[in-house]
Amino acid sequence: MRIWSESFEHRHRIPAEFAMGTPQGFGGNRNPHVAWADVPEGTQSFVLLCIDTDVPTDPSTVGRADMEIPVEQPRADFVHWAMVDIPANVREIEAGSASDGVTKRGKQDPKGPAGARQGLNDYTGWFAGDADMRGDWRGYDGPYLPGNDLRLHRYFFRLFALRVPKLDLPETFTAADVFHALQPHEITEAAMYGTYSLNPKVQG
Helix, strand or coil: CEEECCCCCCCCECCHHHCCEECCEECCCCCCCEEEECCCCCCCEEEEEEEEEEEECCHHHCCCCCCCECCCCCEEEEEEEEEEEEECCCCEECCCCCCCCCCCCCECCCCCCCCCEECECCHHHHCCCCCCCCCCCECCCCCCCCCCECCCEEEEEEEEEECCCCCCCCCCCCHHHHHHHHHHHEEEEEEEEEEECCCCCCCC
16 A cells, blocks of 8 residues: 655655644644555555654753753654544545644544544643643644754654444544554555654754
8 A cells, every 4th residue: 555645755844834833833734635545455444643753752841942852852752633434435635625724722523534533633632731722632733843853853644444444433532542443453554754843953
């Protein structure tokens, strides 16, 4: 199975229109185009995840003007998108069709392929202490990494082909729930990644 995007090249920079954050503030926050082919026989649905694997693990270093987050700081995952039950006949998601702009407190009913369900992303936890922004953030919300981070962040788009039409998940679910539910039903996976940074010193 193959996956690609017309919005960015594999292993290259994601344009700011697909990010939540830019050096000037909020970005376009549009979902990028995602397409796939060479689907294995027996596929009954797809799962699509977007995960930043380079998130700093020390919150006290984030956003500080007096220091930069070193590349070697231990990192963790941050989920930007979790979509399940994508019908077996779907082969692409158009740019901006599932997210277009920042929705304060999160999208409550994000758009997507008919029949698909979208879970919480990790901005739900990130904004939990912000009275103006806290809420259930569903669907796609793009990169908004610390501007003082010296590491180039990678955003992995992971597509799973499953042998079941629907996953056994509650109405509100997370990517962790998805990973647990899909394991017995996975046929194969395809992945690509784009990069992003808000630090002008970071190359690549």
